[in-house]
Amino acid sequence: MEPIRILLVEDNEGDVVLTLEAFESIRLANSVKVVNDGEEAIQYLNKEGSFADVEEPDMILLDINLPKIDGKQVLHYIKTHERFKVIPVVILTSSSAERDINETYSKHANCYITKPVDFSKFITVIKSIETFWINIVQLPVKPI
Secondary structure, eight states, X not given: OOOOEEEEXXXXXXXXXXXXXXXXXXXXXXXXXXXXXXXXXXXXXXXXXXXXXXXXOSEEEEOSSOSSSOHHHHXXXXXXXXXXXXXXXXXXXXXXXXXXXXXXXXXXXXXXXXXXXSHHHHHHHHHHHIIIIXXXXXXXXXXO
16 A cells, blocks of 8 residues: 555644654654645645645645634635545544534535544544545545
8 A cells, every 4th residue: 555645734733743743653654744824735735835846645634723724715725626626635623613513514524523632532533544544445546
């Protein structure tokens, strides 16, 4: 199985560190790139500016509470652009608000996960993401 490229869109540095440590603790061999706000996420996808040489992600972990452009707007952007709409988007956020859950699913999020505060539970969540989205799911093949 080839490693996949994951784009983590997260503005909270503590959550970035926690997520990367969780991936490292389960020895995930995939590439994880990080951007810190919605504007950077869109620039990354469009390979603009400092992101000109990046590879398109195979999967996106997206927080919804982001500066500049919020995660719901980023999700809408991804799912309404032909080039990006097949990329699975996993909402990984601290919000458990029913409104946020419903709104992101209506914008075609592939999955909604509320981040647990406890590190051991967070590792379990990351492990479940790996198990399902990386080891079980057949991701779309991108045209060359």
